[in-house]
Amino acid sequence: EAVSGAQLIAQALRAQNIEYMFGIVGIPVIEIAIAAQAVGIKYVGMRNEQAACYAASAVGYLTGRPGVCLVVSGPGFLHTLGGMANATINCWPLIVIGGSSDRNQETMGAFQEFPQVEAGRLYSKLSVRPSSLEAIPAVIEKAVRTSMYGRPGSCYIDIPGDFVNLQVNKSSVKYMECCLPPPISLAEHSAVSKAASVIALSKQPLLIIGKGAAYSHAENNIRKLVDLCGLPFLPTPMAKGVVPDNHPNCVAAARSTALQHADVIILLGARLNWILHFGLPPRYQQDVKVIQIDICAEELGNNVRPAATLLGDINAVTEQLLEEFNRKSWKYPSNSEWWKKLRGKIKNNEERSKGLALQKSLPMNYYTVFHHIRELIPKDCILVSEGANTMDIGRTMLPNFYPRQRLDAGTFGTMGVGLGFAIAAAMVARDRTPGRRVVCIEGDSAFGFSGMEVETICRYNLPILIIVVNNNGIYTGLDANSWEQMLKFGDPATCVPPVSLLPNAHYEKIMSAFGGKGYFARTPEELQNALKASVSDKQTPSLINVMIDPQSERKKQEFPWLTRSNL
Numbered sequence: 001e002a003v004s005g006a007q008l009i010a011q012a013l014r015a016q017n018i019e020y021m022f023g024i025v026g027i028p029v030i031e032i033a034i035a036a037q038a039v040g041i042k043y044v045g046m047r048n049e050q051a052a053c054y055a056a057s058a059v060g061y062l063t064g065r066p067g068v069c070l071v072v073s074g075p076g077f078l079h080t081l082g083g084m085a086n087a088t089i090n091c092w093p094l095i096v097i098g099g100s101s102d103r104n105q106e107t108m109g110a111f112q113e114f115p116q117v118e119a120g121r122l123y124s125k126l127s128v129r130p131s132s133l134e135a136i137p138a139v140i141e142k143a144v145r146t147s148m149y150g151r152p153g154s155c156y157i158d159i160p161g162d163f164v165n166l167q168v169n170k171s172s173v174k175y176m177e178c179c180l181p182p183p184i185s186l187a188e189h190s191a192v193s194k195a196a197s198v199i200a201l202s203k204q205p206l207l208i209i210g211k212g213a214a215y216s217h218a219e220n221n222i223r224k225l226v227d228l229c230g231l232p233f234l235p236t237p238m239a240k241g242v243v244p245d246n247h248p249n250c251v252a253a254a255r256s257t258a259l260q261h262a263d264v265i266i267l268l269g270a271r272l273n274w275i276l277h278f279g280l281p282p283r284y285q286q287d288v289k290v291i292q293i294d295i296c297a298e299e300l301g302n303n304v305r306p307a308a309t310l311l312g313d314i315n316a317v318t319e320q321l322l323e324e325f326n327r328k329s330w331k332y333p334s335n336s337e338w339w340k341k342l343r344g345k346i347k348n349n350e351e352r353s354k355g356l357a358l359q360k361s362l363p364m365n366y367y368t369v370f371h372h373i374r375e376l377i378p379k380d381c382i383l384v385s386e387g388a389n390t391m392d393i394g395r396t397m398l399p400n401f402y403p404r405q406r407l408d409a410g411t412f413g414t415m416g417v418g419l420g421f422a423i424a425a426a427m428v429a430r431d432r433t434p435g436r437r438v439v440c441i442e443g444d445s446a447f448g449f450s451g452m453e454v455e456t457i458c459r460y461n462l463p464i465l466i467i468v469v470n471n472n473g474i475y476t477g478l479d480a481n482s483w484e485q486m487l488k489f490g491d492p493a494t495c496v497p498p499v500s501l502l503p504n505a506h507y508e509k510i511m512s513a514f515g516g517k518g519y520f521a522r523t524p525e526e527l528q529n530a531l532k533a534s535v536s537d538k539q540t541p542s543l544i545n546v547m548i549d550p551q552s553e554r555k556k557q558e559f560p561w562l563t564r565s566n567l
Contacts, residue, residue, distance in 0.1 A: 005133050005163035006035040009035065020056070022059075029097070048452065050080065053084060060087065085154075088124060088154050089412040187320060191310050205263070206259070208233070213314045229325055235252060241401055254342045259284055290307060373398065389552070458514035463539055468546065472550045477500055521545065
């Protein structure tokens with residue numbers, strides 16, 4: 001009995017429990033998408049390969065099993081590189097399958113010919129082409145396994161066009177079982193007791209929770225550790241909700257103070273990269289003791305020499321620490337000077353934000369907008385956020401109460417991820433937690449990167465709520481009057497500021513063009529009405545275009561994006 005290359009690929013993916021495929025089909029991969037649907041894999045056709053790749057990578061983070069991105073050869077493949085790099089740098093599992101030129105035309109200048117396997121290598125953990133049809137199941141098993149084992153990342157599989165419809169006898173194929181779940185490693189016992197004694201001697205401890213902790217489903221153990229030891233904790237952006245943001249020990253509102261004065265820092269699946277200012281002075285104490293807990297050995301000791309290194313699975317190692325502290329019965333005193341300092345700072349910062357949120361002036365500022373969003377969106381919704389100010393201020397203003405329910409520009413700071421992430425989250429929610437809403441909060445510039453995915457959202461009837469916080473530009477914009485004045489000086493290409501976008505652009509009409517609901521909001525009342533209508537309609541995708549003050553900045557900082565102090 002004969003089987004085609006396309007069928008082999010689909011069956012092998014199904015055997016590895018792959019559930020979702022995103023892509024844009026064309027020659028030579030159409031048959032692969034059809035075969036995937038035939039074996040029960042859900043296929044979502046996107047409008048740009050980059051967004052398709054972002055969506056597939058978000059599935060990997062949300063479910064722990066890679067999504068697949070399927071694309072055509074040459075330019076189609078090249079458009080996935082942003083998504084592959086983003087997944088690898090965020091440590092999320094992802095499989096990209098790219099068609100490529102027929103083997104018998106190699107070096108001849110074939111249609112869309114490109115050295116795809118070599119190109120993929122820079123962006124992934126594995127970049128490979130099966131040597132024959134018979135080898136396809138083994139290569140797919142290895143790619144899926146590699147994407148999830150150790151530190152997760154993306155893997156690329158190259159499929160020559162002539163493989164897709166080529167047939168081979170079933171009996172000669174080496175079929176593979178589903179790979180085993182990733183093995184769970186523990187830290188060595190001496191490292192665990194060393195870490196526990198360093199923590200027990202600390203005067204100003206701080207626990208930093210990273211998205212690695214969210215990925216390893218460590219929330220229950222980390223909550224227990226926080227409560228048992230009474231430690232102040234700070235989540236990195238995508239680790240918000242591992243311990244709820246409203247937990248009394250959360251010091252996110254005193255972030256700079258917490259980092260700057262801690263004498264012992266425990267890193268749970270967080271890296272000392274730019275997001276955490278590398279762990280270096282002046283942002284940290286010169287002699288801060290760092291306890292690093294990470295799945296990846298190569299990460300240990302980056303930028304700061306650690307006081308203790310615990311190599312292993314975050315959830316399992318947290319459990320080891322719990323056992324140690326259960327024996328020690330040590331708890332950090334809640335009436336310490338450190339707690340007084342942190343609570344004082346939290347109170348100050350929260351009052352400052354509240355003052356900005358309650359400003360009555362029009363157009364609204366970011367804080368006012370986020371205040372109303374926070375009041376009206378469901379507490380358990382999945383928040384997708386991207387933009388500059390929109391993402392940064394949104395992170396402080398919008399709480400997360402559950403793990404893996406905030407997706408943003410991440411470690412790589414990638415703009416354009418929002419709609420792809422939202423589509424992935426909505427597909428996964430529909431299957432696993434029906435009724436859970438996805439709210440996608442975008443800056444107007446960020447929305448532009450993949451705005452046409454609104455059609456995809458409407459086509460698959462995903463009840464996503466998109467909120468575009470529109471300041472007519474990147475960082476800042478111009479109001480309509482200033483824009484008109486500016487145009488009098490001549491060609492916009494020579495006189496309009498590079499950060500400007502068209503004032504009062506009606507992005508909500510993109511949603512209504514495809515059958516969703518669009519709202520335009522200029523006042524708090526219009527925003528509240530649009531939010532209430534969108535949240536109560538659980539069937540229809542909607543987009544609220546909120547106009548804010550084009551000069552609305554964060555708390556009075558001049559050009560804050562240049563200082564990076566806001567991150």
